[in-house]
Amino acid sequence: MFGFVNVLVPVLTDGGEDRGPQAAAPESSSRIVPSPSTTPPADPAGPGAPGPSDSPAPSASLSPEVNTIQYTGTVRIAYAGPDLDAVPPEISEYDNDVHLGLVEPPRISTGLSSSAMALWSGSTMPGRQQCSDLISTQAIEQVEVRKGTVVCLRTDAGRIAVLTVTSTSNGFNAGEMAQVTVWSEVSD
Structure with a gap:
């Protein structure tokens, strides 16, 4: 038997x-x-043979999630501001997403014409979709900044970011420091 x-x-x-x-x-x-x-493991029935299930096996390389973070950290926003599409963000005089304006009190503005930003006034930190929606409905050109100001931003490449100002200075070159989170998905 x-x-x-x-x-x-x-x-x-x-x-x-x-x-x-x-x-x-x-x-x-x-x-x-x-x-x-x-x-x-090898397929015992041979290549091309139907398996026990018609559904495909899960893929090890899945497409990025909407909420995948590309970068989080501290950046300096001065006359030469950060390019937030670079990983890590790079200070660039000509290719920046946000920079400090020559005005008092300090104001930040978007770097390129395709960038956009909006001031967040909620009591909790916004997520990617909240920032995207806010920018779509309430985009502005400049934001007066103080410590604790939260700004949603769309980068030149179309990524969504949120900046929280952590310190300010009166120096045009010293600029403002901010904690930033940049999501990896590019908006349509």
Whole structure:
């Protein structure tokens, strides 16, 4: 009633070499735990054969989520402001998403014509969609900044970011410091 089946199993040497198939011993009462493998198991029915399920297997490389953060950290906003599309953001005099204006009290404005920003007045930090919606409905050209000011911003490449001003100065070159979060998805 019970029979043994010989199975060919590749055996790896200490150096990871495949010494070819070897006959496996019949199953005994002791349990053998397989070691983790980085290669997927072969399809026993052969390539192109229908599997037990018509649905495809989950992919290891999924598309980025809407709320995937591209960068979070501290940036300086001065005459030469940050390019928030770079990772990490880079200070650029000509290719910046936000910069400090030559006015008193300090004001920040968007760097390029396709950038946009809006002042956030909510009691909690906004998420990506909240910032995107606010920019779409209440975009402005300049924001007067004080410590604690929260600004939603659309970068030149179309990413959404939120800036929280952490310190201000009267120096045009020293500028303002801000904590920033930039989401990776580019808006349509």
